Amino acid sequence: MQAASDTVRDVQRAEGDHQQQQQQQHEGQGEESQKPVNGEEEEEEEDGIDAPLVFQCAACRAVVGDSFAWVCSDQDLNTITLTGAAPGVKINGQLETSTQGRDLGSTYVTFQCSCGAILGRVYQTTARHLDHMRDLMTFDLDALTSYKLGSVGVSADENDELTFPSAIRMKEDIGKIQLLMITHDEKLSELQEKVAHMEHQASIHQEQPQTRSSKRSKRK
Ligand SMILES: [Zn+2]
Structure with missing residues (x-):
């Protein structure tokens, strides 16, 4: 088990590289290049995540989402955005407005784990640079831990002592x-x-x- 922010760092790095590429292409070719760029974006993201990630509530370890629902991450906000969350995650009704940070002025509702821990925000109205996160589930990385599928920590062969x-x-x-x-x-x-x-x-x-x-x- 490791902090979600550690695991996601590589993904963010890959995305950062890609965003630069995307901007260069936009400057060179204009808006017509939108479609092929999006196609490429999907490939880039698949390269960024080398194995599926399972996201868990940091408070109770309940599974709250996975990287198959991946949309994007935001290093400044320290968030990841998914299209949805696992059953049991509850979206709260009360609309709030951000008064500081990169999402200043954006309105959102929070969502929480079944244990009551606040996991993140669903943005309702956003500044232009956060439009891609609107109506999606944006998780606060500090509220998550993650498990990368295939990262087995204990092996039966290596352990002399019986652990299972x-x-x-x-x-x-x-x-x-x-x-x-x-x-x-x-x-x-x-x-x-x-x-x-x-x-x-x-x-x-x-x-x-x-x-x-x-x-x-x-x-x-
Ligand atoms: Zn929880």
Whole structure:
């Protein structure tokens, strides 16, 4: 688990490079180039995020979104903007106005995690430079942690100590089975001893003449 801001930094860097490219293209070719630039933008963003990210509430670790809904990030606002959020995230009704920062004068409603923590803003009216964030879910990075899919921190092969509950359980079960086998083994050798003892006793009886004669008499 790591802070969302750390994971998103690479993405922001990639986006920053791209925004410069986009501006250069706009200057050179004008507004007609809008469509191909957008097409390229999608490719750029896919390059920026090398593995899907799962975003979690920093307070309760509930999953609140993922990078498949990615729209953009804003380094100055310290936010990421997604098209939507996970079920359980609730948008509040009260309209507020930003009185400071890069979104000064913008109106928004906040949204919160099911645990009550405020996660971010849905901008209703925005300054021109924030138009691309309007009506979308803009998460405050400080309210999030993130998990990058595939970033496995614990490996069963590398760990000598058993850390997985199933493995610990299995070890206990093997212990129980071994104990049972020892008990059965002891019982078995006890029985074998008894049988050997009885055979020995029987052979002694057979050797006694009295027994032989009685057997003979019975056979007659
Ligand atoms: Zn939460």
